[in-house]
Amino acid sequence: MKTWIRIALTALAVLSLAVPAIGQDKQLVIWHSYRGQEKEALLKVVDNFNAKVKSDGYSVKPLAVPYDAYADKVTAAIPRGKGPDVFIFAQDRLGGWIEAGNTVEPLDFFLEDDMSDKFVEGTMDAMTYQDTVYGLPFNFKSILMIYNKKLVQTPPKTTGELVAMAKKMTNVAAGEYGWAYSYSDFFFHASVMNAFGGRVFDPGPKPVLNLPQNVKALETLMKWFKTDKVLPEEPSTALITALFNQNKAAIIFNGPWFLGEIDKSIDYGLANLPTVDEAGGEPMRPWMTIEGIYIAAPSKHKDEAFELVKHLISLETAKTMAITGRQTPANLAVYEEPEIKKDPIIQALREQAKLGVPMPNYPEMTMVWSPATTAMNLIVKETATPAQAMERAQKEVQASVDRLRGNRK
């Protein structure tokens, strides 16, 4: 008897799940990996959109996908037509998805020519691969200078000022540093590399890790670390957080993701990364990660999807995402809004973005990380000179790139 009840209940449950799917309007799905306030803001934005298009007979359903699984899910599901209609992700995987095919819909057809003027500089480049636009920028992030107001009155404008200031405050024996950042992390180091006019790829993309500018940037870093002795050893993210929260690091370089980890007792300020005296006064240019909105290539509702994309890049959305979601939108007009103008964090990020460089979106970029990290470690451990280490990394990346392209006709 009990078994029968269980079977009946299961059947009911299955039916009740199946019924709402019948006779419903067109429904678009958008994937995101937001949590907390970002998610709240996005849900609000999507609700607004749904209210607007209700009369057009379709609606949008947001679906949160855990960040760790996100990229792999996109890679696996979308080309087989199982994915969303629209999805949000940073530009670093874009090239790989385009090369894999049937994942990201090209958008040039929908766009007007002056589109890139509407977005924060550089963000549109991140959405462009092989001269074709595949997405529209949603928001951006980059590292900037975060300083402890108790220890630093005016943030330094040049590396000369920074090093002088840091020297005064550094006391290695007490574990106190004037300046700390994850300099051995290639992502962080890129800001210094870019100041020297260095880069990872020439157009092609052709890896150029061993450029003299890159070597120069590393030599300068080693000077700060070894000669000036103003940076801590083994600068892991956990260490930087600990130092900053214990008033033991006056100035750090980190991104907006770090702000939530700052202890409530710390009064901090934000400023642009300094200019580099050794690079002739050129500013440090951090790599920007730009989250874009993409239409899935197999989507059956591309026109509606583009309506959603348009809504997501609108001023109205940008305002919600900035105020509720605490994001820094790629929409330029939002920075003229009074509520945003008086927000010091968002304004600081916006200022830094003027000097940012979008991180390359080539699929070849994934081959750079491991050799570059190895090279950075060899250099800061002084097992190899910058020139030697970068030469070796270049060889390794070039070999991987050649092998990747090796089997074409």
Added chain:
Amino acid sequence: MNGATRAILIGLLVGGIVSGYMGYRFTVGAVADQKIDLGNRQATMQVMALAELTGAVLESESGVLQDLVVEWDRRHDDVSNIRVLRIGGARLLASTIPADIERGLNKRVPREDKPFFDTAKALQSGHTTNVREGGFRKDEVVYEVQENGHVRVTAPYVIEDKIKGAVRMDVEPRLDTQSVSPVNALILVVLPLFAFGFVSLILRREDRWIPLSMALAVMIGALYMFNKNSMFSYQGARAGYEGQLAVYYGKVRTDASALAQVHTPAYTLAETNAWDTDEFRRPLNLFAVDGIVDQTAVTKALEISSVLLQNGLWFASGLGIALLGFIGSGWAGRGWRTLVVYREAYSYITPAFIGMLVLVFFPFGYGIILSFTGQTLYNTDKALWDIWVGLENYARILGDVGIMQTTETGTQVNFANFYWTAFITVMWTVCNVTIGVTVGLILALALNVKGFQLKGIYRAILILPWALPTYVTALIWKGLFHKQYGTINYMITLFGGEPIAWFDGVFTAFITGIAVNGWLSFPFMMVICLGGLQSISADMYEAAKLDGASRFQQFRYITLPSLKPTLIPAIIISVIWTFNLFNVIYLVSAGEPGGANEILVTKAYKIAFQEYQYGYAAAYSTVIFFILCAYGFFQNKMSKATEDINR
């Protein structure tokens, strides 16, 4: 007719049908591909010629493009639906489709033409990519077969050496190939049957092997003739097609130069055949501008294109012969009888077997096939046999014996080398399993002491490391090993030592992995040992005690032998787990420094998902499989030997 002869006759029939049918299908497929190829080349000549004129007209602004296009359409009755699209502003510049003209030219194309626009854009950026990378990867001419069999072909037009837009048209294929007759395949099936039947009448013997080898000889002979014939029906008429294409080209060229004189008088056509190209707009050069066919080039092209069919026929023949061997030798019959006798048992395992087939054997087989190809991110759209590289991946993995390398900083180990990684993997496995078993056994012995207070609580605590998610444990350990703030270094400094940079040295980084995994793996071994210990009867110890055996002797001669049957399977499993243990290495040391502490699986992951070399990574995984397979056989033999002693 005895049983053996009957089996051989069935084998001949089945083998003949299978290889005959497959060979026939392959040949038909190859001829169909040839037909598509001919249609595409005809379409390419058309579109390349018109694209060249389009570029010339637009560049010199000497004539009206629409007039040229209409005239082109009028002169070629195999061409229809010509459209010219400029990418800038998505403008339709010319068209022979009435609906387009009605809508008006020089306007932005409507939404339903997005695919056309995207194609034009892809041709433009594809060309740029090819030039930048210095290779040929992206198509520069695209073909699409329509429902009515016409080829819709799109090619870019060029102004001042830059691609500005695309020309698209539908071309009706005019050249046809000969069809393949199935008679050959029928002969292949019937002829060996009769030949063997006739021979077996003369040769009345009970022996199975002599008739079988004769049948094989007959079959091989028939297959040889069949394959020759199939190749001939594929290749034979090819030279003729080339002549027809050359004539067709001549006609297109005459029209093109006539129209060029009218619409762009200043422009002269180059004296080369630049319109008969491949999909990258590279001239094939199979016939010259004057229509003279280059026989050597044609023969060479034919040889290249025949390889696939040749391989397919070899495969079909091999399969046929294998089937004949399998059935003729009586194995198939025996297999079938077992299946019938134990049909109930087999029907019970069918669902599980189907599950295994889909979830295990299919991906496994696919992985093995993939390991023979050069698949990377850039060629996933290609068929696997187009990127077949044979054993090259294996040769690259196993043939790289340069473990030591000399650089400007002196001679050192090349950590990227397979043998180094294999060595580390073996060391990693041996160390981990030894630690796991030793610690587990000691703890189990301690917990097994009679009258031990609070045993349950200790046991629960000791199992905890196992209960926590590996991620959490691994990341906590990583923090413990931090040079400046890690607890381990803090303890070292408490005792007056120097802090160690754990992840910088090959050996110290290796130690971190061992420590973490030792921590993670002992509870499993402890639980297994505990179970084994509890099943040992106390009588044996009592008897040993009476005989005056010491504690160690009891352990050596009672505990260990009694534990063996439980311990050995656990060790086998643990070796395989540890050998392929991804999490700990990936999360704790990430293979640092410089990839020195990478084990084989993490390396394979890196190759597949950071370097996008799928074929190479598949070969890597296959090598790992064979290593484990060899270990499994070896271990099986060993454990069987021990079991025998026990009995």
